[in-house]
Amino acid sequence: MTASSSFFRSSVGKKFIVAITGVVLIGFVVGHLLGNLQIFLGQDWVNSYAEHLRQLGPVLWIIRAFLLLNVLLHIFYTISLALENRRARPVSYKRKEHVKATFASRSMALSGLIVLAFILYHLAHFTARVTDPRFLLLKADPLNRYDVYSMMVYGFQNYFVSGFYVLGMFLLALHLSHGTSSFFQSLGLNDKKLTPRLATGGRIFAWLIFIGYSSIPVAVLLHLVKPAQQL
Amino acid sequence: MRFKLKVWRQKNPKTKGKLVEYQATNVSPNTSFLEMLDVVNEGLIAKGEEPIAFDSDCREGICGTCSLTINGEAHGPDHPGAACEVYMRRFKDGATIIVEPFRAKPFPLIKDLVVDRSALDRIVQAGGFVAARAGSAPEANATLVPKQDADRAMEAAACIGCGACAAACPNASAMLFTAAKVSHLAFLPQGQPERTSRVLKMVTAMDAEGFGNCTNTYECEAVCPAQISASYIAKLNREYAVASFRRKAGE
Numbered sequence: 001m002t003a004s005s006s007f008f009r010s011s012v013g014k015k016f017i018v019a020i021t022g023v024v025l026i027g028f029v030v031g032h033l034l035g036n037l038q039i040f041l042g043q044d045w046v047n048s049y050a051e052h053l054r055q056l057g058p059v060l061w062i063i064r065a066f067l068l069l070n071v072l073l074h075i076f077y078t079i080s081l082a083l084e085n086r087r088a089r090p091v092s093y094k095r096k097e098h099v100k101a102t103f104a105s106r107s108m109a110l111s112g113l114i115v116l117a118f119i120l121y122h123l124a125h126f127t128a129r130v131t132d133p134r135f136l137l138l139k140a141d142p143l144n145r146y147d148v149y150s151m152m153v154y155g156f157q158n159y160f161v162s163g164f165y166v167l168g169m170f171l172l173a174l175h176l177s178h179g180t181s182s183f184f185q186s187l188g189l190n191d192k193k194l195t196p197r198l199a200t201g202g203r204i205f206a207w208l209i210f211i212g213y214s215s216i217p218v219a220v221l222l223h224l225v226k227p228a229q230q231l
Numbered sequence: 232m233r234f235k236l237k238v239w240r241q242k243n244p245k246t247k248g249k250l251v252e253y254q255a256t257n258v259s260p261n262t263s264f265l266e267m268l269d270v271v272n273e274g275l276i277a278k279g280e281e282p283i284a285f286d287s288d289c290r291e292g293i294c295g296t297c298s299l300t301i302n303g304e305a306h307g308p309d310h311p312g313a314a315c316e317v318y319m320r321r322f323k324d325g326a327t328i329i330v331e332p333f334r335a336k337p338f339p340l341i342k343d344l345v346v347d348r349s350a351l352d353r354i355v356q357a358g359g360f361v362a363a364r365a366g367s368a369p370e371a372n373a374t375l376v377p378k379q380d381a382d383r384a385m386e387a388a389a390c391i392g393c394g395a396c397a398a399a400c401p402n403a404s405a406m407l408f409t410a411a412k413v414s415h416l417a418f419l420p421q422g423q424p425e426r427t428s429r430v431l432k433m434v435t436a437m438d439a440e441g442f443g444n445c446t447n448t449y450e451c452e453a454v455c456p457a458q459i460s461a462s463y464i465a466k467l468n469r470e471y472a473v474a475s476f477r478r479k480a481g482e
Binding site for chain 1: 237239250300302303304310329331334335336337340399401402403404406434435437438441442443444445446447448449450452453454460461462464465466467468469470471472475479
């Protein structure tokens with residue numbers, strides 16, 4: 001057995017993979033948010049941003065494949081670690097108190113799996129566009145680009161859809177409120193002074209992400225953002 | 232003071248255990264938790280019943296032998312401190328107190344509240360030592376240790392090996408214990424010759440014992456009677472990664 005394969009088979013090495021893939025996914029969450037927030041700058045901004053992404057062509061597919069690989073590795077290793085953790089305490093306590101462990105840190109698997117369900121719905125909703133028949137009625141914008149702006153607005157006009165988005169983002173923020181500071185610890189980039197600061201910073205970051213993403217469906221439901229075309 | 236105790240009773244590893252109720256009456260507030268159990272045991276012996284088995288030795292928080300989970304917290308409600316340092320004045324008169332053993336697969340139960348923690352000894356045997364030269368004692372000031380390194384090594388060396396970290400961890404992980412042992416020697420010049428092999432062997436031994444994996448909840452440092460900081464786990468992660476790369480490079 002070589003040193004590198006035993007590294008990734010050890011508890012410490014598996015957590016390295018979870019941490020590194022987590023950092024990549026946090027990067028995506030930030031980038032995607034910055035892209036989406038352009039809805040507040042108007043139809044032209046969002047549609048040209050979407051058009052630029054589409055023009056990436058094969059590069060876009062390489063990015064998607066890379067993200068998918070990270071998602072799969074992140075899930076595979078966290079699930080296998082979680083199963084090992086369950087086996088490590090076959091007889092549970094009759095009463096268990098948590099002195100310091102936060103709710104977020106203890107429910108990473110649950111929040112992660114619900115976020116996964118949300119992502120699958122989100123891809124079906126806005127990427128494959130198979131859940132909302134009204135999207136088929138959308139016409140191209142004045143510059144003959146796909147009207148992503150109006151698609152987003154019509155997509156969020158449904159209270160149940162928007163509600164599920166906000167719930168999904170709440171669980172994502174819960175997941176990130178632990179995950180964002182946790183990866184520093186897993187990668188060993190941490191010390192006694194830094195730990196509490198990173199924990200606070202991670203929480204602030206996570207809830208900023210929540211506010212950022214949730215602001216879009218909320219703004220649509222409050223009619224602050226209106227569709228650019230009638231169906 | 233009087234208390235209603237619910238104590239885990241289990242005759243041996245093969246039988247099924249359960250919580251059994253006992254009354255502790257006429258307890259002085261300044262009795263320690265273990266002394267209170269002693270008094271309850273006196274009563275049980277007088278009645279011809281089997282006394283409650285529990286571990287203890289120094290009863291002053293330095294040996295790491297006591298291992299009770301009191302009301303769901305490893306070593307009870309007084310952190311930092313071992314179960315032997317908990318006094319009955321800490322509880323409300325008439326309270327119900329649940330007493331369970333440390334629970335983790337690598338800590339097999341022997342009887343009642345006594346568990347076998349030799350898994351921790353095996354982790355230390357895998358690499359938690361230094362090779363020392365036989366012969367005459369070296370000159371005391373020949374090896375220089377920077378003050379900061381000495382302090383950090385001392386902080387890690389405070390670990391008494393009680394296993395509360397693994398008992399309190401939601402995942403039954405012994406990372407804090409292993410981190411303390413690895414860090415202690417990694418900070419000192421005497422620990423350098425085995426530095427690479429030590430961390431690799433100790434993590435391998437820890438994983439082989441069947442402990443869970445750390446998810447950075449820091450529940451361990453909250454209950455640690457020696458106040459070992461979870462930042463030593465970050466140190467262990469660093470040490471392990473560097474050691475793995477050095478091995479890979481053939482060093």
